[in-house]
Amino acid sequence: MIGRTHMNGQVTEDVIGQHVQLKGWVQKRRDLGGLIFLDLRDRSGIVQIVFQPENEQAHRLAESIRSEYVLDIKGHVIARENPNPNIPTGQVEVVADEVVILNAAKMTPFPISEEAEQTSEDLRLKYRYLDLRRPSLQETFRLRSKASNIMRNFLDEQDFLEVETPILTKSTPEGARDYLVPSRVHPGEFYALPQSPQLFKQLLMVSGFERYFQIARCFRDEDLRADRQPEFTQVDIETSFMDIEDLYAMMESMMTRVMKETLGKEIVTPFPRMPYAEAMSRYGSDKPDTRFGLELIDVAEAVKGAGFKVFDMALEAGGEVKALNVKGAAERFSRKDIDKLQEFTAIYGAKGLAWVKVTADGLNGPIAKFFDEEATARLTAATDAEAGDLLLFVAAKASIVADSLGALRQKLAKELDLIDESVFNFLWVTDFPLVTYEEEDGRFYANHHPFTMPRREDLELLETDPGKVLAVAYDLVLNGYELGGGSQRIYERDIQERMFKLLGFTEEEANEQFGFLMEAFEYGTPPHAGIALGLDRLVMLLAGRSNLRDTIAFPKTASASDLLTAAPSPVSDAQLNDLSIRTAVKQS
Numbered sequence: 001m002i003g004r005t006h007m008n009g010q011v012t013e014d015v016i017g018q019h020v021q022l023k024g025w026v027q028k029r030r031d032l033g034g035l036i037f038l039d040l041r042d043r044s045g046i047v048q049i050v051f052q053p054e055n056e057q058a059h060r061l062a063e064s065i066r067s068e069y070v071l072d073i074k075g076h077v078i079a080r081e082n083p084n085p086n087i088p089t090g091q092v093e094v095v096a097d098e099v100v101i102l103n104a105a106k107m108t109p110f111p112i113s114e115e116a117e118q119t120s121e122d123l124r125l126k127y128r129y130l131d132l133r134r135p136s137l138q139e140t141f142r143l144r145s146k147a148s149n150i151m152r153n154f155l156d157e158q159d160f161l162e163v164e165t166p167i168l169t170k171s172t173p174e175g176a177r178d179y180l181v182p183s184r185v186h187p188g189e190f191y192a193l194p195q196s197p198q199l200f201k202q203l204l205m206v207s208g209f210e211r212y213f214q215i216a217r218c219f220r221d222e223d224l225r226a227d228r229q230p231e232f233t234q235v236d237i238e239t240s241f242m243d244i245e246d247l248y249a250m251m252e253s254m255m256t257r258v259m260k261e262t263l264g265k266e267i268v269t270p271f272p273r274m275p276y277a278e279a280m281s282r283y284g285s286d287k288p289d290t291r292f293g294l295e296l297i298d299v300a301e302a303v304k305g306a307g308f309k310v311f312d313m314a315l316e317a318g319g320e321v322k323a324l325n326v327k328g329a330a331e332r333f334s335r336k337d338i339d340k341l342q343e344f345t346a347i348y349g350a351k352g353l354a355w356v357k358v359t360a361d362g363l364n365g366p367i368a369k370f371f372d373e374e375a376t377a378r379l380t381a382a383t384d385a386e387a388g389d390l391l392l393f394v395a396a397k398a399s400i401v402a403d404s405l406g407a408l409r410q411k412l413a414k415e416l417d418l419i420d421e422s423v424f425n426f427l428w429v430t431d432f433p434l435v436t437y438e439e440e441d442g443r444f445y446a447n448h449h450p451f452t453m454p455r456r457e458d459l460e461l462l463e464t465d466p467g468k469v470l471a472v473a474y475d476l477v478l479n480g481y482e483l484g485g486g487s488q489r490i491y492e493r494d495i496q497e498r499m500f501k502l503l504g505f506t507e508e509e510a511n512e513q514f515g516f517l518m519e520a521f522e523y524g525t526p527p528h529a530g531i532a533l534g535l536d537r538l539v540m541l542l543a544g545r546s547n548l549r550d551t552i553a554f555p556k557t558a559s560a561s562d563l564l565t566a567a568p569s570p571v572s573d574a575q576l577n578d579l580s581i582r583t584a585v586k587q588s
Helices: 056-064 113-117 121-126 135-157 198-206 244-263 276-285 309-317 337-347 371-385 397-414 458-463 494-502 507-523 535-542 574-577
Strands: 019-032 034-041 045-051 070-079 092-103 180-184 190-193 211-219 230-238 273-275 322-328 352-359 362-364 390-396 425-430 435-438 443-446 474-478 481-488 528-534
Touching: 019 092, 034 056, 034 070, 045 056, 056 092, 135 211, 135 230, 135 244, 135 535, 198 211, 198 230, 198 507, 198 528, 230 481, 230 535, 244 425, 244 474, 244 528, 244 535, 273 276, 276 397, 276 425, 309 322, 309 390, 322 397, 337 390, 362 371, 362 443, 390 397, 390 481, 474 528, 481 535, 494 507, 528 535
Parallel strands: 045 092, 273 425
Antiparallel strands: 019 034, 019 070, 034 045, 070 092, 180 190, 211 230, 230 528, 322 390, 352 362, 352 390, 425 474, 435 443, 474 481, 481 528
């Protein structure tokens, strides 16, 4: 038998009485004595097949069929005596007239159902082709495909050109380590896989393309976490002559369309904007989740002079004292619970987590004795505290206060169910510092990348006080995740040379690595700006997933391993000899 008349999910009441030919995998088999029932699955859904004893040949074959067999079935559609309201095809079943086993299957190492979520992720990644049979994962990839097409069509309507840029390129520092590819024809020399198409898309602006986009593969050799992968996909966008306000509006229109056409959700534009300094002060994060409150509160004035040395010493050293007011949580958290919260904040550098519970009579807790009636009144006023509230404090330098309380804020929101998962809050974070000084290295690093334009009004500070220079840079944040980042680019050679010098490049190093770019700037480079949106992360949020690996067909583990193909793996001496390479690690 060849051909197929319907996808399984299309076999509904509309086709009762018709003959159909279906193909797919056996989800489940049930033998009820005389009758044998199969649930036949394809990517569109499941339909029930019934084998009647009167059809001896088909019935006999059905007795040998097991889960995940691949079948080709001809039959006729009838109404079910006992409908299943939980599936679209639940009102009908297909009486099998003919069946062909296209392929048998071994017993799978885990069930091809949502029960597989209870199985070790490593096992599921080893058998990823089986894991991907699960309907929920297939639905995620349908969503990914749809979102990609929506954005591609939107950008095409806006007269953007889709241009592919090189995968084998030059190793240049953009923040993370490069994946290097040795050249056989140039012994001892290496290509790098691109961390982003940054330099090429800028060169396309020099080329006069004006509007470029690409759904680009990017590679970064960095430590992984739940929302990071060594290879990922971004929607890469660059424009010439476009005002930043117009770029904001265009991206907001694109996201509005994505949300409407994938989830049916209407979102309000323009998106709110928040300077980086405000985000760090209020939320302890440059990608704040604004679906809930629980903001950081500066209590320095309220606690000053109370007599608690930890607070006083932090303030005298130029640090901060900030608090979270966990409304109504005083009774919920025991001392043991708060000790666990203290252990959590210690991960982020906090040496302690002070606390008090607010009662009708005042304050209760280890540091309550330091607050007299007046100090208590100042503190409760500053934190808007009332009886039943729990106040948690960190006193340290600003970065530790932000990191520890920002992370604690997120943890408490999840534990206390403060987040409405149906809400999608977009936010632009703006006015980032251009550079950050790392005391350990004794040098400045670019906060975004070395090609980000400083604000014109700050250029005079570039050599004298670079820490105060703000960048024309912006991140698009969604529900506490950085969805994308962009900036206006440097397009004048002298500013680019000053930026490289600030970052510690000698003139020779800058010319060796980026001479081609700076020379291009001498041939009439237009003002240009752009943004890159993480497609994997966007799909993760749209699909309600918590792990980026669920949105990538064949992802890597947290140790950057592919358990399916056992990559990375050793290669032969002959291959290494062809590349003029010797490894420092002895292979067993």
